[in-house]
Amino acid sequence: MEATSAISALDAIRQRKKNLIPLLQKAQATDGYLSPRAIAEISRALKVSENEIYGVATFYTQFRFRPAGQYNIRVCLGTACHVGGGQNFMEVMKTDKNLGHGETSPDGKFSLERVACLGCCALAPVVVVNEEVHGRMNRVTFTKLLETLDPPLPGDSAPETPEGSRHEPQ
Amino acid sequence: MSLNEASLQDKPAGTGIGTAPAGKTRILVCEGTGCVSSKSPEIRHALQKAVDEFGLADRVEVGFTGCHGFCQKGPIVVIEPEGIFYCRVSPKDAREIAESHLVAGKPVQRLFYRHPVTKEVVPYYRDIMFYKKQQRVILRNCGKINPEKISDYEAHEGYRALRKAAASMTPEGVVDEVRRAGLRGRGGAGFLTATKWDVCRKQPGDVKYVICNADEGDPGAFMDRSLLEADPHLVLEGLILLGYAIGARQGYIYCRAEYPLAVKRVRIAIEQAREKGYLGKGILGSSFDFEVDLFEGAGAFVCGEETALIGSIEGSRGMPRSRPPFPAEKGLWGKPTVINNVKTLASVTVIVEKGADWFASIGTEKSKGTAVFALTGKIANSGLVEVPMGAPLSTLIYEIGGGIPNKKAFKAVQTGGPSGGCLPGSMLELPIDFDSLTNAGSMMGSGGLVVMDDDTCIVDVAHFFLSFIQSESCGKCVPCRVGTRQMVEILDKIRKGKGTEEDLTKLEKLAIMVKQGSLCGLGQTAPNPVLTALRYFRSEFQAHVVDKRCPAAACRDLVTFRIIPERCTGCQMCVKVCPTKAITGPRAQVHNLDQSKCIKCRACYEICRFDAVAGDAIIIVA
Numbered sequence: 001m002e003a004t005s006a007i008s009a010l011d012a013i014r015q016r017k018k019n020l021i022p023l024l025q026k027a028q029a030t031d032g033y034l035s036p037r038a039i040a041e042i043s044r045a046l047k048v049s050e051n052e053i054y055g056v057a058t059f060y061t062q063f064r065f066r067p068a069g070q071y072n073i074r075v076c077l078g079t080a081c082h083v084g085g086g087q088n089f090m091e092v093m094k095t096d097k098n099l100g101h102g103e104t105s106p107d108g109k110f111s112l113e114r115v116a117c118l119g120c121c122a123l124a125p126v127v128v129v130n131e132e133v134h135g136r137m138n139r140v141t142f143t144k145l146l147e148t149l150d151p152p153l154p155g156d157s158a159p160e161t162p163e164g165s166r167h168e169p170q
Numbered sequence: 171m172s173l174n175e176a177s178l179q180d181k182p183a184g185t186g187i188g189t190a191p192a193g194k195t196r197i198l199v200c201e202g203t204g205c206v207s208s209k210s211p212e213i214r215h216a217l218q219k220a221v222d223e224f225g226l227a228d229r230v231e232v233g234f235t236g237c238h239g240f241c242q243k244g245p246i247v248v249i250e251p252e253g254i255f256y257c258r259v260s261p262k263d264a265r266e267i268a269e270s271h272l273v274a275g276k277p278v279q280r281l282f283y284r285h286p287v288t289k290e291v292v293p294y295y296r297d298i299m300f301y302k303k304q305q306r307v308i309l310r311n312c313g314k315i316n317p318e319k320i321s322d323y324e325a326h327e328g329y330r331a332l333r334k335a336a337a338s339m340t341p342e343g344v345v346d347e348v349r350r351a352g353l354r355g356r357g358g359a360g361f362l363t364a365t366k367w368d369v370c371r372k373q374p375g376d377v378k379y380v381i382c383n384a385d386e387g388d389p390g391a392f393m394d395r396s397l398l399e400a401d402p403h404l405v406l407e408g409l410i411l412l413g414y415a416i417g418a419r420q421g422y423i424y425c426r427a428e429y430p431l432a433v434k435r436v437r438i439a440i441e442q443a444r445e446k447g448y449l450g451k452g453i454l455g456s457s458f459d460f461e462v463d464l465f466e467g468a469g470a471f472v473c474g475e476e477t478a479l480i481g482s483i484e485g486s487r488g489m490p491r492s493r494p495p496f497p498a499e500k501g502l503w504g505k506p507t508v509i510n511n512v513k514t515l516a517s518v519t520v521i522v523e524k525g526a527d528w529f530a531s532i533g534t535e536k537s538k539g540t541a542v543f544a545l546t547g548k549i550a551n552s553g554l555v556e557v558p559m560g561a562p563l564s565t566l567i568y569e570i571g572g573g574i575p576n577k578k579a580f581k582a583v584q585t586g587g588p589s590g591g592c593l594p595g596s597m598l599e600l601p602i603d604f605d606s607l608t609n610a611g612s613m614m615g616s617g618g619l620v621v622m623d624d625d626t627c628i629v630d631v632a633h634f635f636l637s638f639i640q641s642e643s644c645g646k647c648v649p650c651r652v653g654t655r656q657m658v659e660i661l662d663k664i665r666k667g668k669g670t671e672e673d674l675t676k677l678e679k680l681a682i683m684v685k686q687g688s689l690c691g692l693g694q695t696a697p698n699p700v701l702t703a704l705r706y707f708r709s710e711f712q713a714h715v716v717d718k719r720c721p722a723a724a725c726r727d728l729v730t731f732r733i734i735p736e737r738c739t740g741c742q743m744c745v746k747v748c749p750t751k752a753i754t755g756p757r758a759q760v761h762n763l764d765q766s767k768c769i770k771c772r773a774c775y776e777i778c779r780f781d782a783v784a785g786d787a788i789i790i791v792a
Contacts, residue, residue, distance in 0.1 A: 014503055020485035021468055025427065048485075059487040059644075060468035062427055079390030079584065079620045080546040082634050091771060095749050116471060116638065118428060119392035120204050121546035122241030122553055131430075133207030139776040 016046045024057055033064045061115075069104045069111035071129055071149050078117030080124035088139045089127055090114060096146065109150055195230045195272065196250040197221070200313060202237025202399050203392075203431050205244040209261065210234075213245055216264035224268050236400020236435075238313035239554035240300055243283060248295060248313070255295040256281040286550035286572045300551045303569045307532065307540045308516040309556045312400035317435050320442040323403040329448055331523035332407050335414055336454040339522070344415040345371060348518060350526035352538035357383060357474075357511035358589065358615045359691070360537070360604035363518070366508055370498040371416040373506035378418040381502070381509040382409045383479060384425040384432070387471035388587030389638060391618030393542045394512040396554050398425065398432040401516075402439035406462065408515030410448060411522055413460045416508055421462040424479055427469060436464055471642035474616075475690045476501075476509045478644065489644045490690035511616065513542055533559035537603035547584075547620035550575045557602070564598040567621060578623035581722075582707070586615025588635040589695030591702025592628060611702045613695065627724035628707040629714055633661040635699040639692065650693030653684035657700060664711065666727040667718040674711055678704060723792040726770045730791055735760045737787040744774035744788065763788075 020042070027038040034057055043050045057063045075081075075089045093099045093112050104111040120126050123135025127142060134145060199205075199214040211234075218232045238246050243257035247267070254277050256267070263281060271277045282293045292298050306312070315322035323329070335344055349364035370378060382405060386394040398405060409421045423440075425433050440462050443449045451459045465483050472478045473488040480502050482488035501507025510518075517539055521529045530538050537559040543566065546552045550572030557566060563583060567573065574580050582592040585602075591612030593600065600606050604614050622631065640654040660677050663669045681697035681704075688694045704711060713719050720728040733744075733753075740758040752768040755761030763774075778788040 014484070017485035018483065021482065022466070025466060025468065056485065056487055059489075060470050062469035077389070079587070079618065079634070080552075082389075083547050083620065083622060083626055083631075085772075088772060088776075095771070115428065116387065116642070117389035117391070118203075119386070119395045120207055120241070121390055121392055121544060122204050122244070123207060124546065126207075133203075135204075135207055138780055139773060140780045 013047075017048060020046060020048060020053065020056060021060075024053070024063060028063060031067075033067045064102075066104060067108075070109050072111045072113065074113045074115050074118075074128040076116075076118045076120075076124070076126040076128070077114050078119075078121060078124070080121035081117075081126055084125040085138070086125040089125070089137065089142050092139060092142055092146070096143070193229065197230060197232045197267075198248045198250065198313070199232070199234045200236075200238050200244060200246040200248075201234040202241070202244075202396055203429070204237065204241035205246060206431065208245045210245040210259075212261045213247065213259055213264060216261040217247070217267065220264045220268035221272070223265075224273055226268065226272055230272055233316055235313045235315060236317040237396040237554060239309065239396065240298075240551065241554070242550075242552040246313075247281075249277075253295040254293055255283055255298060257283050286575060299572070300553065300555075300570055303565060304556050305532070305540055305558050306556050307520055307529075308404065308513060309397065309400075309542065309554065311404065312396065312554070315401065317400050317402055318438050320403060320439070320446060323401070327523060328403055329407055329446075331519045332410055332414075332448060333454060335411055335522055336456045336458065341371065341415045341417060344411060344522060347526045348415075348521055351517075351521040351529040352526075352536075353514065353517055353521060353529070354537060354604060355511060356513035356517065356542075356616070358586065358613060360608075360614055363510065363514055366496075366498050366510075367412070367416055369496070370506045370508045373499060375505065376417070377505045378416055379502045379505055379507040380409060380412045380416065380418045380421040381479065381483070381507060382421070382423040382512060382515055383474065383476070383509050384423055384429075384436075384512050385467045385474045385479060386426060386429075386512070386616060387474050387642075388589075388616050388618045390544065390546055390584075390620045391587055391616050392544045393554060393617045395426075395429045395432050396544075397512055397516060397542075398429070399435055402432075402435045403443065404516045404519050405512050406436070406439050406443055407448070408510075408518040409462060410443075410453070410460055411518050412508060412510060412515065414453075414458050416506075418508075419459050419461065421460065422465050422483060422502075423462060424465045424467055424473075424483065427466040433464065433466060440464060470644075471638075472644045472690070472692050475692055477690070479509065480507065487644070489646045490692070492689055513617075534601065534603050536605055541602055541614070541617065543617045543619040545571050545619050545621070548574055548576075548578065548623040548626065549621040559603045560601045562599045562601055563593070566602070566619065567598070571621065574621065574623050576623075578625060580621070581624045581626060582622045582628065582631075584620040584622065584631065584699070585618070586613040586695075586698070587618040588639050589613055589691070589698055590615045590618075591698045592622070592631060592706065593702065594706040597706075611705055612698065625722055625724065627665075627720055627722035628703045628710045629661060629665055629720070630722075630724050632700045632703040633658065633665055636661060636696065639696040643692065643696075647687070647689040647693060649684045649687035650689070650696065653680055653687070654693070654696055656680055657684070657697070661700070664714045665720075665725045667714065667725070669715040671712075671715055674704070674708075674715065720792050723790045728792065729770065730765060731763060731768055731770060731775060732789055732791055733761055733763050734787050734789060737784045739783040739787070741783040743777045743782040747773045747777045749773065 023042050077086045099112040101114045127134045127137050201210050221230050245259050247256040247259045282291045311326050345367050353363045354360040384394050413421050470488045473482045475490045476497050478488040478490045497507045533539050540556050541559050542556045555570050584592050607614050636658050640658050643650045645651045657680050660673050681701050685697045713721050723729050738760045744753050750767045752764045753761050775788045
């Protein structure tokens with residue numbers, strides 16, 4: 001596209017590096033996260049050091065370095081969702097599941113992320129589970145949603161009792 | 171209007187939307203992100219099934235469009251040619267629509283739009299106030315065409331501008347047309363588009379790039395996303411025209427990865443444009459070659475800044491660099507580059523097609539054309555709106571937006587996202603244009619408009635925007651990295667009732683320092699929400715620091731939760747939900763709330779409002 005005559009050495013490097021972010025996105029789409037192996041492979045293919053790749057990848061919020069849970073919960077905290085009380089869902093996740101931003105539960109069931117704005121502000125406040133958008137949520141409907149995703153086992157003692165494991169949100 | 175009699179024959183065509191083949195009824199289901207998340211594709215399938223079941227397939231066509239803009243009422247279904255507007259449709263309604271409306275000719279009244287205040291029923295698209303007061307120029311096709319079909323776009327004057335340019339305009343002619351139109355960049359700052367193009371066009375060398383900036387990161391803004399989802403070719407055509415004007419052969423569309431639907435539709439649009447010869451070699455028989463690639467942003471707000479965006483495409487961390495040299499001189503890989511916002515490029519297409527004079531006749535003396543806003547927050551009709559520049563804020567909020575719901579009072583309107591400011595009620599007659607908003611301490615920004623009622627605390631909002639900026643700051647320059655952090659800490663102190671009057675002075679000083687000392691637009695505009703809040707709502711800050719009181723009853727550390735004994739039915743819902751066992755009391759007796767145990771998590775308040783018998787027994791007091 002660009003070079004009309006001989007491609008200079010500089011251009012070749014540029015052309016390789018241009019593919020870095022798209023490749024990281026592909027790797028994450030396939031594995032669900034950026035594994036050390038994927039990064040090593042991309043490093044070799046593009047002749048860009050792993051160090052530099054980590055530098056780039058950690059800059060962007062899209063990339064994760066640990067696998068997401070079975071249900072990846074993204075809580076929108078854009079302006080409209082903030083005004084509508086989106087922060088409450090982060091709190092419920094903390095008190096009920098002991099999860100904060102970027103964390104995955106030990107059983108691999110849930111992972112939690114907060115996102116800046118998903119652009120469905122008219123449905124605020126919004127929570128996204130995997131790819132499914134749940135709009136006009138409140139604390140009650142959110143708790144119910146969590147229960148449908150992770151129903152308490154019958155006869156089993158509830159995974160978290162009201163006392164004990166709960167901590168005060170700050 | 172008597173609706174019971176409203177039959178299909180009474181109202182002939184007149185919506186002006188869509189191109190229904192003669193005699194055919196078209197059902198258009200909105201499939202923008204908002205409606206899709208309310209399951210509109212399911213509705214479309216259910217409608218198709220119902221149409222087949224009633225044997226209507228030969229006279230009824232079921233299709234989809236992009237965003238209608240009225241996301242509040244989604245999912246939206248429009249029936250053409252009569253222009254009946256159904257809102258909040260669910261898949262269950264499909265049969266009734268087919269049976270009652272299509273077979274019996276009686277539209278389904280219960281799905282009509284109702285005015286939020288007067289409760290008046292409005293059956294027709296064209297009569298809805300939300301649309302009536304708008305002037306749709308770049309949103310003209312939104313909700314009218316299938317965004318995944320280039321033929322639909324072509325049937326609505328699509329690619330006429332490009333044909334016109336290729337046949338009868340020189341590249342200079344295109345720049346001149348845009349200059350005469352007085353177009354200013356819609357990304358926020360309002361720089362004259364043609365000036366930027368001219369600088370780039372005059373640079374030596376034959377490798378130049380053009381980029382469409384669709385990295386819409388402002389929280390509370392979704393104009394670019396909706397436009398790309400509803401009418402991607404309009405933007406693509408503008409980008410091709412830009413390439414033609416400055417002599418570039420390669421263009422990029424930099425779109426947020428958080429917008430998967432927009433990404434998908436832009437990809438389809440590029441593919442179709444290539445097939446039709448609007449992209450590629452020798453476009454429309456001219457000697458102009460042009461290609462476009464889509465680049466998915468990886469989630470960094472700062473990449474909306476043009477030099478950071480360039481870094482991101484080059485495969486680096488998206489950090490801004492100092493300007494000059496401007497990208498128009500040294501941009502992508504050191505080559506002259508023009509970066510324009512989605513709405514700027516859409517306007518370019520309209521300008522070339524309809525002429526500069528037509529475009530310049532809309533708007534004010536210094537701000538030409540229209541402004542597109544994403545209207546959200548505490549407002550009756552939220553959605554996407556387009557008005558001529560110079561329209562007052564009150565038109566947007568009260569006439570189009572339908573005012574504040576739940577009998578609450580208007581408090582502030584936030585324009586321009588984290589770079590803009592909060593304007594009070596006294597500024598409602600302010601005309602919306604680049605210069606008026608900047609003079610008021612806010613800015614046009616990319617077009618987010620968030621309305622707040624008296625339940626919203628200004629200190630909390632200022633804290634919200636600043637923490638957003640603080641976490642999105644790339645960290646390259648000290649004023650932005652450290653300054654915003656300090657400001658967030660002071661605001662947090664005030665929010666917790668630990669602030670002093672000295673903190674307010676400190677906050678103001680810091681704000682000015684960050685504004686003056688930061689490297690890029692992100693830091694330079696970051697203090698705007700705080701500065702405008704201090705300018706227009708100082709008394710509310712005072713209440714926090716002097717009286718240790720939050721007038722909006724929103725700051726957690728400054729409020730108390732109370733149970734109103736007369737209203738409490740003793741249903742025990744709040745007892746069950748309280749994480750700290752602060753609420754006690756047997757069934758059917760008034761419950762008791764122990765303030766020393768209460769962590770103010772709102773769980774009881776919300777369960778009382780939504781699920782409990784009483785509904786309003788728990789209140790929050792300042």
